[in-house]
Amino acid sequence: MPERPRMEVLVVAVLLTVVAVSPWLPRVKKREPATRVGLASLLPDHVGEWGLLERRDIAGVDGANELVEAPYVHPDGSLIQLTLEYGSDQRRVHELHYPHICHRVRGDVIVLLPQAPLYIDRDLAVPTFPFHWRESGSARSVYCRFWLVAEGTPTVDVPKVKLHQLVNGFLGRSTSAVMVRMDLPLTEVVTDDARLRAMTAQFAVELYRALPSEGRRLLFGDLAAAPRPQAAPKTVLRGGMKAQLFRFFSKTEGT
Amino acid sequence: MIRDGEMRVPLALAGLLLVGFVPVFVGYARLDWRSHALAGAYTHAWLAIPVMLWLFWRATRQPGMFEPRLTRRWPGYLLLALGVVLKVHGELLGYNVLRGMSLIPIALGAVAVLYSARTFRALFFPIAFLLFIVPVPNFVIDTLTLPLRGLSTTVVSRSLAAVGYPVEQTGMAMVLTAPDGGRRQLDIDESCSGIRSLVALLALGALFLHLQPLRPGVKVALFLLVPALAVLGNLMRIGVTALIAYHAGTEAAAGFFHGFSGLIGFLITLGGLVVLARLLARTNEEEGGA
Numbered sequence: 371m372p373e374r375p376r377m378e379v380l381v382v383a384v385l386l387t388v389v390a391v392s393p394w395l396p397r398v399k400k401r402e403p404a405t406r407v408g409l410a411s412l413l414p415d416h417v418g419e420w421g422l423l424e425r426r427d428i429a430g431v432d433g434a435n436e437l438v439e440a441p442y443v444h445p446d447g448s449l450i451q452l453t454l455e456y457g458s459d460q461r462r463v464h465e466l467h468y469p470h471i472c473h474r475v476r477g478d479v480i481v482l483l484p485q486a487p488l489y490i491d492r493d494l495a496v497p498t499f500p501f502h503w504r505e506s507g508s509a510r511s512v513y514c515r516f517w518l519v520a521e522g523t524p525t526v527d528v529p530k531v532k533l534h535q536l537v538n539g540f541l542g543r544s545t546s547a548v549m550v551r552m553d554l555p556l557t558e559v560v561t562d563d564a565r566l567r568a569m570t571a572q573f574a575v576e577l578y579r580a581l582p583s584e585g586r587r588l589l590f591g592d593l594a595a596a597p598r599p600q601a602a603p604k605t606v607l608r609g610g611m612k613a614q615l616f617r618f619f620s621k622t623e624g625t
Numbered sequence: 626m627i628r629d630g631e632m633r634v635p636l637a638l639a640g641l642l643l644v645g646f647v648p649v650f651v652g653y654a655r656l657d658w659r660s661h662a663l664a665g666a667y668t669h670a671w672l673a674i675p676v677m678l679w680l681f682w683r684a685t686r687q688p689g690m691f692e693p694r695l696t697r698r699w700p701g702y703l704l705l706a707l708g709v710v711l712k713v714h715g716e717l718l719g720y721n722v723l724r725g726m727s728l729i730p731i732a733l734g735a736v737a738v739l740y741s742a743r744t745f746r747a748l749f750f751p752i753a754f755l756l757f758i759v760p761v762p763n764f765v766i767d768t769l770t771l772p773l774r775g776l777s778t779t780v781v782s783r784s785l786a787a788v789g790y791p792v793e794q795t796g797m798a799m800v801l802t803a804p805d806g807g808r809r810q811l812d813i814d815e816s817c818s819g820i821r822s823l824v825a826l827l828a829l830g831a832l833f834l835h836l837q838p839l840r841p842g843v844k845v846a847l848f849l850l851v852p853a854l855a856v857l858g859n860l861m862r863i864g865v866t867a868l869i870a871y872h873a874g875t876e877a878a879a880g881f882f883h884g885f886s887g888l889i890g891f892l893i894t895l896g897g898l899v900v901l902a903r904l905l906a907r908t909n910e911e912e913g914g915a
Binding site for chain 2: 378379381382383385386387388389390391392393395396397398471474475476477478506529532535536539540542
């Protein structure tokens with residue numbers, strides 16, 4: 371039988387000694403995001419014409435760090451329930467609840483609609499996941515539209531968030547995420563979703579406008595928090611005329 | 626025969642591995658193997674460890690198993706180094722999946738560096754069997770559990786309705802209207818999804834096929850059939866439970882039979898696998914004899 375080279379055994383023994391002592395190595399503290407971001411305090415009393423009815427802070431429910439429900443009512447009587455949820459870590463402990471999955475598990479009838487971006491500014495959009503849900507046996511249907519903001523990026527791709535969490539776990543980080551959800555209870559059978567899409571889009575745009583920079587970052591992503599380029603004046607003529615008159619009078623005063 | 630001197634080095638190295646990995650597996654035994662979050666998918670691990678050790682012992686009994694390797698060691702070094710890095714990284718971060726899974730590249734790497742290609746091939750399966758013992762991340766189980774629950778509920782409720790039973794599906798539950806007018810509800814929770822038996826059946830299927838005298842390609846093809854057989858077994862188990870609930874009440878269905886019915890699914894899957902393996906083996910023999 372040929373003799374085993376001693377160097378090989380020595381190298382393997384050294385590496386396995388590292389393995390043997392590894393359980394007693396000190397643990398590296400993970401970079402954990404804040405456990406609270408103050409979602410309830412972000413909610414404005416008015417979102418355009420929509421007025422806030424109440425803030426229901428139900429933190430600690432179902433594992434999320436923060437869960438806030440806020441019904442907003444329009445002067446025309448329509449209602450949008452805004453739900454904000456924050457999870458500091460997308461592993462089991464503080465994982466968000468994905469509405470299209472939760473409703474299905476609960477036994478509700480759900481109808482998925484094509485995913486569509488929601489433009490909150492000319493060059494700023496968030497992807498959204500719209501669907502109808504209805505309690506089993508109930509005739510009352512609700513139009514729901516939601517998106518997630520994971521690590522500053524708006525998305526509706528749940529497997530991508532999970533994959534991100536996996537990679538982050540490998541790198542010793544946690545993946546924090548916020549869910550923004552709008553529910554529009556329907557009082558009649560609606561066959562055309564365009565009106566519902568427009569209504570929730572309008573609400574989201576007004577919400578974006580009403581929020582401070584930190585709120586925009588949390589609910590619409592990092593890009594939304596950056597200063598936006600100023601929109602061009604609506605009536606150039608008016609501004610131009612003012613300037614001309616100003617210049618005219620300046621000149622006459624000077625002469 | 627194994628001479629005493631041959632065993633000194635492998636035993637010493639195995640001792641180092643034990644020191645490094647016993648704390649990891651004690652952690653699994655305390656938390657993960659019985660964890661509700663993993664839907665009981667690893668309750669079989671207590672049995673799988675002795676099986677793995679038996680496979681190891683069986684492989685090492687072959688004569689000349691511990692002959693040293695003489696050429697091309699660098700792939701083994703790479704594997705070993707990767708495993709050590711993963712283990713240390715997992716320990717530093719407290720990442721349980723990495724801590725356990727790193728044993729596979731470490732053990733395979735060490736064997737590849739020190740022993741012949743024949744030894745490596747013989748020990749590959751016993752080492753890779755760890756895949757059925759080390760729990761995967763929760764989200765993998767979650768991702769599988771929900772569709773399996775939906776599939777089980779839909780297929781069973783539609784099948785029962787097709788043969789005339791008054792059944793209604795509500796999400797992940799079935800409601801049967803019994804002959805006495807009573808409503809019998811069956812909730813298909815995580816443990817009924819079939820995930821618990823799926824991982825165990827994958828382990829058992831892999832073990833069974835490893836021991837069969839079949840070509841490697843046939844073994845892989847049959848192994849790929851195990852998930853389908855496991856799902857089928859679970860559907861039949863839920864179907865029978867639903868029928869008992871309908872005819873004898875939910876208490877009868879939830880009692881002794883509910884625990885016992887797991888065995889039905891298990892037997893159906895394993896029986897299907899045994900029959901297929903036997904058929905293929907017979908075909909092989911006939912082709913060989915012709």
